[in-house]
Amino acid sequence: MIESSLYTADIPDELGGLRLDQALAELFPEFSRSRLQDWIKSGCVQVNGKALRAKDKVMGGEAVELRAELQDSGDDQPQDIPLDVVYEDASLIIVNKPAGLVVHPAAGNWDGTLVNALLHYAPELAAVPRAGIVHRLDKDTSGLLMVARTLQAHKVLVEQLQARDIEREYLAVVQGTMTAGGTVDAPLGRHPVDRKRHAVREDGKPAVTHYRVLERYPHHTLVRLKLETGRTHQIRVHMAHIHYSLVGDPVYGRLRLPAGAGPDLTETLRGFRRQALHATRLALAHPEHGDLCEWEAPMPDDMSALVDALRRAQEEGGAL
Structure with a gap:
């Protein structure tokens, strides 16, 4: 069965000069570029009321209409994997994802994912x-x-996300003692050498992260972060950019043991093998009735244990 849904957007000025398929990939990140190219070829995309080719350049400011034709997917298979569902109704499901669970099937993880x-x-x-x-x-x-x-x-939530109307807040433990909160406004793009990484680049996409201090320790800080944009690895790259990399981040940080750290803190830091990052709050307008809905999820056990170890070390003077 094929269903269609109409998506509309204005191409922002900063995307001017891109190919149409590249611009659409930025506007509609929930769809793959190959699928967008197929829709362009089949006439499902109108730019200022006209059909264009995928390779045609956009100027910025054009009005886009995308009629997305969606067919039941038989590629990804259902699997009985436990889910922590914190809310659900006829149009929405909110999941508290555990660390270690891949979201989408991809090379190396074709099953066992959230999908x-x-x-x-x-x-x-x-x-x-x-x-x-x-x-x-x-x-x-x-x-x-x-x-x-x-x-x-889906259409309504994507539009909210593109309009930056969805609030997403995170908790993180970073290396280094912050003196105050602040904002990182630094564009992000692919790393020029390592394509699996991202980096701050002058020619990157706009990215803004706000952060505030919740607790300070002698060599670490517990922070709460709020995203304005949602770029790949945004928080991890931005925090590393200002020299406060996330504890346990295997890509953008490295383990730094504080001088004089006791065995409890040392073992905890060495044993924390993932970035200390948790999406703690989500707020949005309900896609059906428009009422504001919000959810909070407390830190998982591993991050709570990390914070407890930092507090104990501070009290005992073991990390001074």
Whole structure:
């Protein structure tokens, strides 16, 4: 069965000069570029009321209409994987994702993902793009993630995300003692050498992260972060950029043991093998009735144990 849904957007000025398919990939990140190219070829995309080719350049400011034709997916298989569902109704599911769970199937992780779990939990998600997932969390980032249960809900949530109307807040433990909160406004793009990494680049996409201090320790800080944008690895790259890399981050940081750290703290820091990052709060306008909805998920056990060890070390003077 094929269903269609109409998406509209204005191409922002900063995307001027890109190919149409590249601009659409930025505007509609929930769809793959190959799928967008197919829709362009089949006439499902109108730019200022006209059909263009995928390679045609956009200027910025054009009005885009995308009629997304979506077919039931038979590629990803349902799997009975436990889910921590914190809320659900006819149009929305909010999941508290554990660290270690991959969100989308990809090379090296073709099953055992959140998508597989969702297709088992709610089979109707097979008819929604990417099983209803409209934003991502890294494999080793825990916390709240929203899932659209219907095509209409998916459309509304994507529009909210693009308009930056969805509030996403995170907890993180960083290396170094921050004196105050602040904002990182630094564009992000692919690392020029290592394509698996991202980096601050002058020619990157706009990215803004706000952070405030919750607790200070002699050599670490517990912070709460709020995203304005949702770029890949945004928090991890931004914190490393200002020299406060996340504890346990295997890509953008390295283990730094404080001088004089006791055995308890040393063991805890050495044993923390993922970035200390948790999506703790999510707030959005409900896609059906528009009322403000918000959810909070406390830190998972491993991050709580990390914070407890830092507090004990501070009290005992073991990390001074």
